[in-house]
Amino acid sequence: MTITTHQTTPYAGQKPGTSGLRKKVRVFAQPGYAENFIQAVFDVVERAPGSTLVIGGDGRYHNRTVIQQAIRMAAANGYGQVLVGQGGILSTPAASNVIRRYKASGGLILSASHNPGGPDEDFGIKYNIANGGPAPEGVTESIYARTQTIDRWLAVDADDIDLDTCGSVDVGGCQVSVIDPVADYADLMETLFDFAAIRAAVADGLTMAFDAMHAVTGPYATEILEKRLGFAPGTVRHGVPLEDFGGHHPDPNMVHAKALFDTMFGPDAPDFGAASDGDGDRNLIVGKGRFITPSDSLAMLAANAHLAPGYARGLAGIARSMPTSAAADRVAEALGIPAYETPTGWKFFGNLLDAGMATICGEESAGTGSDHVREKDGLWAVLLWLNILAVRKISVDELAREHWAKYGRNYYARHDYEGLPTEQADALIAALNGKLASLPGQSFGPLTVAAADSFSYLDPVDGSTSANQGLRVLFEGGSRIVFRLSGTGTEGATLRVYLERYEPADGYLDRETSDMLADLIAAADAVAGIVAHTGRTAPDVIT
Numbered sequence: 001m002t003i004t005t006h007q008t009t010p011y012a013g014q015k016p017g018t019s020g021l022r023k024k025v026r027v028f029a030q031p032g033y034a035e036n037f038i039q040a041v042f043d044v045v046e047r048a049p050g051s052t053l054v055i056g057g058d059g060r061y062h063n064r065t066v067i068q069q070a071i072r073m074a075a076a077n078g079y080g081q082v083l084v085g086q087g088g089i090l091s092t093p094a095a096s097n098v099i100r101r102y103k104a105s106g107g108l109i110l111s112a113s114h115n116p117g118g119p120d121e122d123f124g125i126k127y128n129i130a131n132g133g134p135a136p137e138g139v140t141e142s143i144y145a146r147t148q149t150i151d152r153w154l155a156v157d158a159d160d161i162d163l164d165t166c167g168s169v170d171v172g173g174c175q176v177s178v179i180d181p182v183a184d185y186a187d188l189m190e191t192l193f194d195f196a197a198i199r200a201a202v203a204d205g206l207t208m209a210f211d212a213m214h215a216v217t218g219p220y221a222t223e224i225l226e227k228r229l230g231f232a233p234g235t236v237r238h239g240v241p242l243e244d245f246g247g248h249h250p251d252p253n254m255v256h257a258k259a260l261f262d263t264m265f266g267p268d269a270p271d272f273g274a275a276s277d278g279d280g281d282r283n284l285i286v287g288k289g290r291f292i293t294p295s296d297s298l299a300m301l302a303a304n305a306h307l308a309p310g311y312a313r314g315l316a317g318i319a320r321s322m323p324t325s326a327a328a329d330r331v332a333e334a335l336g337i338p339a340y341e342t343p344t345g346w347k348f349f350g351n352l353l354d355a356g357m358a359t360i361c362g363e364e365s366a367g368t369g370s371d372h373v374r375e376k377d378g379l380w381a382v383l384l385w386l387n388i389l390a391v392r393k394i395s396v397d398e399l400a401r402e403h404w405a406k407y408g409r410n411y412y413a414r415h416d417y418e419g420l421p422t423e424q425a426d427a428l429i430a431a432l433n434g435k436l437a438s439l440p441g442q443s444f445g446p447l448t449v450a451a452a453d454s455f456s457y458l459d460p461v462d463g464s465t466s467a468n469q470g471l472r473v474l475f476e477g478g479s480r481i482v483f484r485l486s487g488t489g490t491e492g493a494t495l496r497v498y499l500e501r502y503e504p505a506d507g508y509l510d511r512e513t514s515d516m517l518a519d520l521i522a523a524a525d526a527v528a529g530i531v532a533h534t535g536r537t538a539p540d541v542i543t
């Protein structure tokens with residue numbers, strides 16, 4: 001088969017953000033745009049000749065086009081085998097599992113996760129390394145550097161393959177196998193959780209609603225929840241993946257999963273509600289009349305994980321991203337295990353997991369996972385919750401109240417200001433950065449600043465440092481505000497303001513979060529000048 005060398009010139013701005021390269025579809029659809037990036041990956045990543053590459057995506061618009069091209073390019077670049085999910089579909093955690101299980105040298109995950117999809121919306125490409133996790137910063141920096149000098153990309157001359165039928169075909173000397181995207185993942189889940197106990201609870205009347213948001217998790221949730229665990233047909237809602245997610249944002253939060261919230265706070269609520277995002281790595285947990293923040297979910301899962309067979313041996317440590325609330329730290333302390341605080345983005349957990357230093361990890365953005373793969377995993381969190389509820393035979397609300405009565409409660413919210421002009425957002429951060437040193441001792445309403453800094457992470461495993469990972473304003477008494485700019489958007493800037501207040505076990509444990517955070521919300525504007533810099537008087541999204 002002929003390998004064709006296509007001449008090209010660099011595109012500016014092919015810099016991976018928090019989670020891969022994300023741009024509008026029309027940007028990705030420019031001639032050679034995706035090809036340049038994929039070739040840059042192939043040029044720099046570690047791989048032996050004849051290695052295996054995994055390719056999967058969240059089913060969004062433009063997925064199939066890029067997959068077909070990536071297959072031709074992988075063949076021309078010396079890969080011996082390509083594993084691709086049927087229909088081009090692999091959830092992000094399932095792709096991580098396939099990479100690990102089949103000892104691939106890495107994988108391309110085609111997703112923009114929670115961002116909307118369609119011809120005028122977003123697309124993304126992320127490279128994962130041989131451990132199944134997102135490429136660490138050193139690798140993404142080399143990929144970016146390569147995109148800036150790239151002058152050719154390689155592809156074999158071959159037709160598109162049939163992505164919808166499982167089986168193997170030869171493409172230019174490379175074996176391309178279309179695999180069942182669900183089976184290996186569902187089998188892995190059966191090794192971690194007590195399916196028999198969950199099935200018994202379902203037979204006993206446990207009910208749930210799962211909103212797949214017309215994204216990648218639908219087939220996984222249908223197989224696992226309805227077929228293997230026996231939840232009633234219809235438990236999985238919006239279960240068919242659509243290229244535009246039915247016109248919605250596949251972001252499982254109170255705004256975009258509102259229908260699920262309405263169900264869970266309505267008169268006929270099932271016992272348990274959950275949702276996942278575009279690529280299946282996030283989770284939303286909501287009990288009957290009780291929302292569980294992702295930070296609390298991490299803490300509650302860690303405190304009860306030993307009830308699931310896969311974690312009966314206990315946890316080595318718990319890791320959370322810096323903006324995630326400290327609720328999990330209290331559990332780690334009680335368990336006598338280390339707690340780690342990393343920058344935002346799953347790529348920072350990989351080393352801790354590989355080194356066996358952490359077993360469970362989580363982010364406030366609805367990402368939770370463990371050492372079973374190297375990505376956050378939406379259905380994993382749902383199944384661990386179900387396992388715990390089945391064994392404990394209590395409701396989500398009871399479990400939450402019991403947890404707070406023991407550890408205290410970290411009231412928590414994130415306020416997002418979306419679509420800001422980049423200059424405005426940069427100016428706000430620069431101004432705040434400039435005055436951090438003068439903040440300690442200053443008071444904002446009843447709150448007095450104890451410390452303020454720009455978060456920098458020293459990776460305890462490889463010794464690398466990642467600076468400028470968010471501005472922290474810590475108040476006396478344990479409350480704090482974190483400011484950072486999103487690294488996953490495709491238009492303008494998004495300012496994220498993370499608010500946290502700790503209430504001890506003998507304090508107010510069941511108040512409205514917005515009331516409990518009112519002083520912090522006022523302080524956030526006073527300290528950072530949000531209204532003055534942006535003209536915005538309220539956030540676009542509160543999670």
Ligand code: VG1
Pocket residue numbers: 018019112113114115277281282321344345346363364365367485486487488489496
């Ligand atoms: C956001 C979240 C972060 C998460 C990332 C990828 O990043 O805050 O916690 O890891 O999305 O999640 P940012 O830079 O926009 O704050 V996913 O599910 O979109 O791959």
Ligand code: CO
Pocket residue numbers: 113114277278279280281282
């Ligand atoms: Co995601």
